[in-house]
Amino acid sequence: MDQRIINLYDEYTHKPLTRNEFLQRLAKLTGSMTAALSVLPLLEINYAHAATINDDELFTEHVTYSGADEMQAYVARPEKEDKYAAIVVIHENRGLNPHIEDVTRRAARAGYLAIAPNALSPLGGTPSNEDDARQLFTQLDQAKTLQNFIKVFDYLGTRKDCNGNYGCVGFCWGGGMANNLAVNVPGLKAAVAFYGRQLEAADVPKIKAVL
Numbered sequence: 470m471d472q473r474i475i476n477l478y479d480e481y482t483h484k485p486l487t488r489n490e491f492l493q494r495l496a497k498l499t500g501s502m503t504a505a506l507s508v509l510p511l512l513e514i515n516y517a518h519a520a521t522i523n524d525d526e527l528f529t530e531h532v533t534y535s536g537a538d539e540m541q542a543y544v545a546r547p548e549k550e551d552k553y554a555a556i557v558v559i560h561e562n563r564g565l566n567p568h569i570e571d572v573t574r575r576a577a578r579a580g581y582l583a584i585a586p587n588a589l590s591p592l593g594g595t596p597s598n599e600d601d602a603r604q605l606f607t608q609l610d611q612a613k614t615l616q617n618f619i620k621v622f623d624y625l626g627t628r629k630d631c632n633g634n635y636g637c638v639g640f641c642w643g644g645g646m647a648n649n650l651a652v653n654v655p656g657l658k659a660a661v662a663f664y665g666r667q668l669e670a671a672d673v674p675k676i677k678a679v680l
Contacts (some may be wrong), residue, residue: 470511474498478512482562482641488600527577532584534624536617537610538591543570544584545577552632553582554658555625557650559618559643560585564595564602569640576638582631586621588614588646606642618646619653634658651676 477498481491495505529545543565546553556576560569565587576583589595591613592605625631636659639647645666651657652668652675660676668676 470508471498474508474512482603524574527574529574529577532624534621536620537613538617540586540617540621541565541590541594542584542586542621543573544582545570545574546582546630547577547580550630553580553630554634554636555582555584555631557618557621557625557635557637558583558585559637559639559646560588561640562603562606562642563599564589564605566595566602582625582628584621584625586618588617588642590617615646615649615653618650622654622656636660639663 474495477491477494480486481488486494492502492505492509495508496502499505499508524545526548527545528548529543532542532544534540534542558569558573558576560566565585569585573583573585587595588609589602589605591610592608596602596605622635625635626633635654635657637647637650637657638661639645640663644662644664647660647662648666648668651660655677657677
């Protein structure tokens with residue numbers, strides 16, 4: 470695929486552009502709106518195909534916990550009652566959608582207690598329209614949002630199925646949050662950031678987790 474198309478989609482996802490502006494620019498790159506619409510399914514997540522892991526052999530639930538705001542989260546773990554290491558799964562700037570819930574189940578299938586907080590909980594949760602979700606991210610209070618994710622570890626500490634070992638993985642917006650958690654949660658064992666915003670150099674010495 471033309472790198473210019475990939476770059477445009479990246480700009481649409483992260484800047485973000487309005488959907489109309491994105492489609493108009495995509496049409497210019499592909500030669501027509503018809504061609505643009507034929508390329509679009511190759512770029513966007515199709516939630517109809519999001520579920521690669523079903524929950525027949527997993528325990529799943531939706532929970533709430535207290536941060537700076539009341540937070541909702543999706544939880545998945547192996548069906549057997551036991552104590553598991555926990556992984557916090559942090560979504561992109563599209564919110565907690567079916568794809569991220571599937572990623573959470575994948576972590577559970579690998580033997581972890583996985584929890585995916587919904588950053589948009591204070592604003593009513595994740596809307597079905599991705600453009601609306603991205604717009605809501607601009608309305609979040611960043612300091613409170615960080616506290617909302619830090620507090621998920623306090624919540625995990627109250628669960629009988631958690632063994633007290635914590636890691637996190639984040640994607641895009643969530644990658645930046647994973648980096649922030651590495652700075653602000655001393656007990657974090659590991660943090661994985663997929664193309665997340667980088668930390669200030671002065672904060673790096675505070676990190677105890679494996680990155």
